Amino acid sequence: MQTLAVYACDPAQSRGRRFTEPAAPTRSDFQRDRDRIVHSSAFRRLVYKTQVFVNHEGDLFRTRLTHSLEVAQLGRSIARSLGLDEDLVEAICLAHDLGHTPFGHAGQDALNECMRTHGGFEHNLQSLRVVDRLEERYPQFDGLNLSFETREGILKHCSRSNAELIEAREPGGVAQRFLAGTQPSLEAQLCNLADAIAYNAHDVDDGVRSGLITMSQLCDAVPLFGRYHEATLAQHPELGLPLADRRLLYESIRRMLSDQVYDVIDTSRLCLAQSGVQSVQDVRAAGRLLISFSDAMKAESQQLKQFLLRQLYRHPQVxxxxxxxxxxxxxxxxxxxxxxxxxxxxxxxxxxxxxxxxxxxxxxxxxxxxxxxxxxxxxxxxxxxxxxxxx
Structure with missing residues (x-):
């Protein structure tokens, strides 16, 4: 059984569900949330929703489902090292894109424009709507009736106007922090970062696989990738041969991912120690996020993100x-x-x-x-x- 740090979310101390249910005999509340998410219709539909490339463009490109699984894997690995609740992290990671439209961000932008005079559309808000209302699996209530902590993590972003609407329906609920200026749980903070780490890495993989970007471009423009590419070739010069390029790409990405994960763990441990937080309440009252990259890694990660925006997401073919x-x-x-x-x-x-x-x-x-x-x-x-x- 996992030993939780004092600042982790303890399922035994959960703020509960909107509709009271008897405790499960063999699972914690957060394990139960994870299981409900995995069995939901919305989760299954993610297998045919775009990450970068539309589903028909290739069988091996990431989808929203495989992206969510990769985020969950990274999240659990980091959570274990920091003493956070792995099941809560996994539940949030698996659910964070449930509200995404077809065709990725392009679909979201189009639907938001269609809804411009009707309250707009935002996929984080829609993910919460999916688990709170749109799933129809239980006779007693709409949605999945997830715990407060999971729902809070799903609502990653929220405008003040939307937060006020949610707060009116659920006083002191998951939107209250956007009005009070407090922080989410460490588990929620971790999921946000794991999401960014995962999509930067796998979009590099898919981008090179598609032929829309090259490793040479990445090495020239992205120091974060170029460093690991160079180190891989130095240790394995045989990967410079023409038919070994896939192994070279995978090993470079693997090293980049690993160092980002270790950077988050080391930086977050230092932040937590310096902050002196001793409880979930302390975390919420902290004036800043406590799960983070170092400044140097954050800057390099941002460079990679900007490269992908220019060269992949805005590629004429895409x-x-x-x-x-x-x-x-x-x-x-x-x-x-x-x-x-x-x-x-x-x-x-x-x-x-x-x-x-x-x-x-x-x-x-x-x-x-x-x-x-x-x-x-x-x-x-x-x-x-x-x-x-x-x-």
């Missing part, structure tokens, strides 16, 4: 696909707003129960956000007769 993806989302939203009966029956029923245009729009956004890439592409083709994306 942008062309994302333009088509955004058109799919916009067309679907317009069609369902005019003819809501085109949606699945339970969403049609919900739409008919809404009195306001914004209420109906929120139902439509829930339906579209839950789609996989290929389902959205097929639905668009069925409704419009246009084939904008492979399916």
């Amino acid at each position: 942008m062309q696909t994302m333009d088509s993806a955004q058109q799919v989302v916009r067309d679907l939203f317009a069609a369902y707003m005019v003819e809501p009966e085109r949606m699945k029956p339970r969403f049609v029923q919900r739409s008919l129960g809404e009195d306001s245009l914004s209420g109906r729009a929120r139902v439509v956004s829930d339906f579209i956000a839950g789609m996989t890439d290929r389902y959205a592409a097929r639905e668009h083709e069925r409704i419009t007769g246009l084939k904008l994306l492979g399916a």
Whole structure:
């Protein structure tokens, strides 16, 4: 059994669930949350949702599901070294992208624009909405009825206006920290960082695999990658041969990942010691995040992120696909707003129960956000007769 540090979230001291349930005989509250997330429909749909490359573009590129698994693996590894609750970290990591639209950030941007006059759309808020309301698995309540600590970690970002709306429905709840200026749990802080570490590393892998970026570009522009690439070749010169490039890439990424993980562990240990926190309450009252990179690693990680933004995420080939993806989302939203009966029956029923245009729009956004890439592409083709994306 894991020994928790004094500043870790203890499942025995959880702030509980919105709907009271008897304790599970063999699992902690956080283990139970993790299991509910894994068995949810939203989690399964992540296997066909875009990370960078749309699902039909290749079988080996990351999806939101494989991304979430990699984040969870990194999160658990770091949590164990810091004495944090691994099950809570895993639950948050596995759930953090449940609200993502099809087609990744391009889909989110398009749906946010469609919802501009109806409260907007943000995937962190939608992830909370999925686990609080949209999953339909239990007779006693909507959603998964997760513990406060898991829900708090899922709500990674929140505007003040949205925080005020959530606070009005749930006083002192998961949005209160955005109004009070307090910090989330260390487990939640860790998940945010593990997310960034994971997507930077695997987007390098997918980007090189796709041919849209090269290791030579990375070495020239990204010192964080170039350093490990050079060290790998120095130790294994045979990896410089033409057919060994995959091993060279993997080993360079592995070393980069490992050093980032060790940097987080060492820096966070120092921050925790210097802060003097002795409880979860101390963590929340701290004036800053306590799980972090060193300044040097943060700067290098940011350089890598900026390189990927310029050379991969904004690559003309990616942008062309994302333009088509955004058109799919916009067309679907317009069609369902005019003819809501085109949606699945339970969403049609919900739409008919809404009195306001914004209420109906929120139902439509829930339906579209839950789609996989290929389902959205097929639905668009069925409704419009246009084939904008492979399916």
